[in-house]
Amino acid sequence: MDERTKHDRHEADSSARGDRANTTDAAAIARVADTVRTMVAPGGCAWHEAQTHGSLTRYLVEETSEFIDAIERELPPSEVGLELGDVLYQVLFHAAIAERDGEGYDLASVADALNEKLIARHPHVFGDRGRMTVEELNAEWERLKEDAAGEDRGSRGALDGIPSGMPTLARAAKVVDRLQRAGLINPGAGRIHPDEPLAAVIGPDEGRLAETGIGDAMLALVTRANDAGVDPDRALRLAVERLSARALHRGE
Numbered sequence: 001m002d003e004r005t006k007h008d009r010h011e012a013d014s015s016a017r018g019d020r021a022n023t024t025d026a027a028a029i030a031r032v033a034d035t036v037r038t039m040v041a042p043g044g045c046a047w048h049e050a051q052t053h054g055s056l057t058r059y060l061v062e063e064t065s066e067f068i069d070a071i072e073r074e075l076p077p078s079e080v081g082l083e084l085g086d087v088l089y090q091v092l093f094h095a096a097i098a099e100r101d102g103e104g105y106d107l108a109s110v111a112d113a114l115n116e117k118l119i120a121r122h123p124h125v126f127g128d129r130g131r132m133t134v135e136e137l138n139a140e141w142e143r144l145k146e147d148a149a150g151e152d153r154g155s156r157g158a159l160d161g162i163p164s165g166m167p168t169l170a171r172a173a174k175v176v177d178r179l180q181r182a183g184l185i186n187p188g189a190g191r192i193h194p195d196e197p198l199a200a201v202i203g204p205d206e207g208r209l210a211e212t213g214i215g216d217a218m219l220a221l222v223t224r225a226n227d228a229g230v231d232p233d234r235a236l237r238l239a240v241e242r243l244s245a246r247a248l249h250r251g252e
Helices: 003-039 047-049 055-072 077-100 107-120 134-150 168-181 197-202 213-227 232-251
Strands: none
Touching: 003 047, 003 077, 055 077, 077 107, 107 232, 168 232, 213 232
16 A cells, blocks of 8 residues: 555545544534523423523633632543533523523524634634744734724724623733733833842742742732731732723823
8 A cells, every 4th residue: 555545544534533523522512402401491490491691600600610620630531521511511501591582692603603713713724824823823813803893903902802800810910911912011020029028939030930939929918918908809900900001001
C-alpha cells in the first residue's frame, strides 16, 4: 500500500469516527433535552414548571462554581463530567423555558447561532486567513465583534462588553487586561518594588509569581480590610472604577 493510499484511508477512518461521534452526541443531547422539556412542560414537575430565567440564575452560578471546584481539586474525570453535566442541565433548562413560553429561541436556535458565531470568529480555522498568533487573534476578534454588531472598525471602547455583574475580582482582572491590550495602562504598572511589604510575600522573581504567594498577599489584604472595617469587595470595585476613569480619560 503506497503512502497516498494510507493517507486517504486514514482520512476516511477519521471521518467515519467523527460521523459516529456526531451521531452519538446528537442522540444523547436529544434525549436529555427531551427529558428537561417534559419536566418543564405543564403537567410535568411542579417545581420545574414554576421556575423562570431569573429564579434559576443562582443555580447557574452555583453549578458553574461546583464545576470549577471539581477542576481545581483535580477530582476524578468521572466526577468532573458529572459537574459539567449539571452546567449543561442549566443550559437545557433555560432553553426549555424559552421554548415553552414562546420567547423566540430554543435549544436548536441557540446551538445554530453559537455554531455560526464560532465559525465567523475563526476564519483562520474555517476560512483562508491562515494561522495567526494569539496577539493577532485578540485584535482580530475585537474587529469581528465590531463587524457583527454593525459598528465601525475601532469604534468599540476598551471596556465595552464587560458585564457589570461579574464577580469583582474577575471583573478587575478583565478590566486590567483590556486596558493593557489597548495600551491605556502600563503592562508593568502592577509590579512590586523590592522594598514594598508585599514583595517579601510574593517573592523576587517577577517572571514567575507563584499562585501561593499571590493568594497569600490577597488574603493578607482582606484580613487588613476586615480589621479596618472596610468591605474589601467594595474597595476593589471602587479602585477598578478609578483606574478605568483615569485610563479612559488619558485615552481621549
